[in-house]
Amino acid sequence: MAQGPTITTIAKRAGVSIASVSRVLNGLPTRQDTVSKVMAAAEELGYVRNAVARSLKSSRTHQVAFAMADVGNPAYLAMLREIQPVLKAAGYRLVLxxxxxxxxxxxxxxxxxxxRYVDGLIMVPLRVTDAHLRxxxxxxxxxxxxxxxxxxxxxxxxxxDSRTGVRLALDHLHALGRRRVGLVNGPPDTVPGAARGAGYVEALAALGLPYDKELVEIGDFYRADGRRAxxxxLDRRPDIDALMCANDLIALGALDVLRAAGRRVPQDVAxxxxxxxxxxxxxxxxxxxVSLGSAERGRAAAELLLDRxxxxxxxxxxxTVPPRLEVRASTAGEQAPPAGDADRPGADGAGA
Amino acid sequence: MAQGPTITTIAKRAGVSIASVSRVLNGLPTRQDTVSKVMAAAEELGYVRNAVARSLKSSRTHQVAFAMADVGNPAYLAMLREIQPVLKAAGYRLVLxxxxxxxxxxxxxxxxxxxRYVDGLIMVPLRVTDAHLRxxxxxxxxxxxxxxxxxxxxxxxxxxDSRTGVRLALDHLHALGRRRVGLVNGPPDTVPGAARGAGYVEALAALGLPYDKELVEIGDFYRADGRRAxxxxLDRRPDIDALMCANDLIALGALDVLRAAGRRVPQDVAxxxxxxxxxxxxxxxxxxxVSLGSAERGRAAAELLLDRxxxxxxxxxxxTVPPRLEVRASTAGEQAPPAGDADRPGADGAGA
DNA sequence: CCCCACACGGTAAACGTTTACAGAAGCAGG
DNA sequence: CCTGCTTCTGTAAACGTTTACCGTGTGGGG
Incomplete structure (x- = not known):
């Protein structure tokens, strides 16, 4: 952890000026023997360029920030996983x-x-307030x-485009013959909650189904809320034959309750x-x-930023990234084990 | 995106020297009317301190790096989620x-x-080679x-301490009366694979059970490998009554296969x-x-680094962080839906 | 043989801070 | 009114780079 060598150290050792050292290290045209002397000195000293000084001079940090509410949220995580390699390939570090x-x-x-500790920022605001806009x-x-x-x-x-996402799901359920499709939504004063609610209404209209407010239940975005809702x-409308849930956790809660109630998924309720x-x-x-394309959004954001x-x-x-419906057993279902499907790394690389 | 104001701009506007400006901004003792003039000027100009220049002078970046193989891996993610707030509270940014x-x-x-773009590093190496040590x-x-x-x-x-972790699991299974416990391990040339294998052998010995190599199967750390293994x-030893899996994905694969084979979990196989x-x-x-305490490890690492x-x-x-066994339905099980248990945010905060 | 063009390399300034040092100003005491 | 002290402020150097500019030395052409 000793004080590292600088361009000056190298200059002394090689018997040249710091300007020459800089030129060599940056590959600017230089006489061959100067190049060798500098390279040799740099090598011996284990020189590494100081990024901070460099940034100060060039006003480029080669860092980009990514800001979101919580890395633990799978949607943000999916974005991060795409953003990181794109930035890295372009020579940028990622500040989280x-x-x-x-x-x-x-x-x-x-x-x-x-x-000015970063060159740019990718952000996922929870809500866009006036302060944000300013x-x-x-x-x-x-x-x-x-x-x-x-x-x-x-x-x-x-x-x-989660409205269209809901639309895709309802089309799918309709095609399977389901006609009494419930909505388990999150709070309607959040951006996603509002969009999903609107998508539901829209989709019903497009399919010629009536909007029945008894089929809609609101909770928060967690599993326990899903169970409650x-x-x-089920209590209110025992004849319900499908459930559109505003996220996967809510849907897991739905599966818990349906199982406990002895309803088969997807035969009785999709x-x-x-x-x-x-x-x-x-x-x-x-x-x-319904995939809202978090990964694609992340990638697109990174590319836009790099461009700029x-x-x-x-x-x-x-x-605008289009949604996509991933059909699995809970609607389509033969109850076979999932195929050799989206398996993902989950090994603990650490440990002892 | 115009060229921001610097300490010099402020000095001019306030009619003082840059040294005074710096002193005021750093809260060093200064005459009251100088303070007011500087603050006023800084305010009007919307001045923000340049972190790069500051770092150059102070050789402190207030950044810390966290390096691991893949953020998508839940174990690393758990670490990250603990590391981030600890660093943030101490005034450090996180480079990923x-x-x-x-x-x-x-x-x-x-x-x-x-x-020197960071003050320190937390790293989770896959493997520790000689090059690493150097x-x-x-x-x-x-x-x-x-x-x-x-x-x-x-x-x-x-x-x-995954050896002890395996030990905990085997003790638990033994206490439940299971005597033919299979091991589905990952590659034994990885650090976690080796440790888990060793823990299995050790635990059997401690429990007075024979080691039967027919009960051990090796694959990679993914769900599909778990299914295969x-x-x-099951084919080789149909009388098996419990499975210790080297990670959760493997275990999910195991559940798939057991279900398809009509074995009840946990009654027939835990x-x-x-x-x-x-x-x-x-x-x-x-x-x-078995929780290996990823979160705790992350927190401990962050605290060690801050100390240093x-x-x-x-x-x-x-x-050394001790393992902990989280008992759920696959061994203990009444088949009731999980209680109001470790529910975690999963809402999409974005989208519209 | 001289001059010029040119390639190369060195000096110094700049990026925006912090801070050591010294000078100025104010004040109390003699 | 001077001395000496304290308190504040300004000048300048430093952090480690990059780069504009200028001087030097070389080689080739006249």
Whole structure:
């Protein structure tokens, strides 16, 4: 941990000026024997370029920040997993901000762009407040927002389309002959809750089915909420034949309750989740789920940002990622074990 | 994105020297009216301190790196989720390196410490090679290794204890009256594979059970491997009454095959997983699993690193985190739906 | 043989901070 | 009114790079 060698150390040892050292290290045209002397000295000293000094001079940090509420959330995680390699390939490091559902903290991240410790930011705001919009307009570095941002906001924007996602699911259920499809939604004052609710209404209309508010139940986005909501629903409408759940955890809760009530899935009640997380493939029966393309959104955001870092002068762009329905046993189901399907690393690489 | 104001801009506007500005901004004793002038100017200009310049001068970046093979891996993710808030509370940013199981890449991360873009590193190596040890000895910043490192390596070290973990599981199964316990292990040339194999042998001996190599099957750490392995095992030893699986994915594979074969879990065959991931609580029946304390290891590592960053002169320390058995339906089981249990956020916070 | 062009390398400034040092100003005491 | 002390502030150097600019030395052409 001793004080590392600098360009000056090398210059002394090689008997040249620091300018020459810098030129050699940057591959600028230099006489051959100078090159050799410098390289030799650098080698012997184990020189490594100081990134901080370099950043100060060049005002490029080669770092990009990614800010979201919680890395533990599978949707954000899926984004992260795509963003990381894209940035890495382009020579950027990734700084992670978990803001923990705290709006003030999100604003803080935006503010901290002024510290210039990153070249750009990808952020997934929980909610877009006026404060967000003001900070986005004044941001000191390029920002890409995943989620919806009003037209005219000077940032690149990547969106999912959960309305259409719900629509896909309802079309699928309708095609399977289901006519009494319940909705187990999250809070309607959240962005996803609102969009999913709207998608449900829309889809019913498109299919010519009546909207029956007894078929809708609201809770939070967790498994226990799903259980509560579905219990209530079954109680109220025992003839229900399908459930559209606003995320996979809610759907797992639904499976718990249906099993306890002796309803077969999918024969008696078909169940669809949303987000297509790992849990969907792991559950029994495996869960049909609407993928909102988190991975694709992450990748798109990273690419937009890289583009802008290369050439900041393009107009703000909008990318919308289409949803996709992953059909599994909970709707389609022969009850066979899942095929050699989306298996994912889960080994503990650590341990002793 | 205009060129932001610097300390010099403020100095001009306030009619003082840059030294005074710096002093005010750092809260050093200063005459009151100077303070007001500087604060006013800083306010008006929307000044934000440049982190890069600051780092250069102070040789502190207030960044820490975390390097592991893959963020998607639940064990690493659990670590990350603990590390992040600890660092954040201490005023450090988190730089994430996903090395993708590439040893050269891990070495690269160690090497890049010389660039001094972080103050320290927490790393989870897949395997500890000689190259690792050399780089660790020469590291230009404090490193904490999660995993096992030979005695004498000059780094802080946090370990799990999967041998004891296997032991806990086998004790539990034995107490339930199971006597023909199979092992579905990962590759024995990996650190976790080896440790788990050793734990199995040890535990059998301690329980006075014979070691029967027909009861052991090896595959990789994925669900499909688990299915293959368990199919072979059932074929060879139809009288098997319990399965110790080297991770949760393997265990899910085991459940698939047992279900298909008409064996009831846990009545006919009890199943234990390892790592206690989200999947364990999500599966049906829910999975008894050995937690190796990933979260605790992450937290411990972060705390060790912070300690060392405060005062680099303490001797290298070793922390071993004990395993814990999470008993669920796959061994203990009434087949009731899981209680209002470890439900975790899974809502999509984005989308629209 | 001289001059010019050119390639190369060195000096110094700059990036935006922090901080050692010294000078200025204010004040109390003699 | 001077001395000496304290308190504050300004000047300048430093962190480790990159790079504009200029001087030197070489080789070739006239």
């Amino acid at each position: 901000h978990s803001t923990g559902a705290d709006v003030a903290d999100e604003i803080g991240v935006l503010h901290s762009l002024g510290e 900070m986005l307009a004044a941001a000191r570095a390029p920002v890409v927002v995943i989620g919806s941002v009003p037209e005219g906001t000077p940032v690149d924007n990547v969106r999912a 579905v219990a209530a629903l 169940v669809v989740g949303m987000d297509d997380t790992d849990l969907a493939a792991a559950s029994w029966p495996s869960l049909t789920s 870092l290369e050439d900041g002068d393009v107009a703000p762009r909008l990318v | 390196h996903s090395t993708g199981a590439d040893v050269a890449d891990e070495i690269g991360v160690l090497h890049s410490l010389g660039e 780089m660790l000895a020469a590291a230009r910043a404090p490193v904490v290794v999660i995993g096992s490192v030979p005695e004498g390596t000059p780094v802080d070290n946090v370990r799990a 368990v199919a072979a095992l 199943v234990v997983g390892m790592d206690d991931t989200d999947l364990a609580a999500a599966s049906w029946p829910s999975l008894t699993s 960053l405060e005062d680099g002169d303490v001797a290298p320390r070793l922390v």
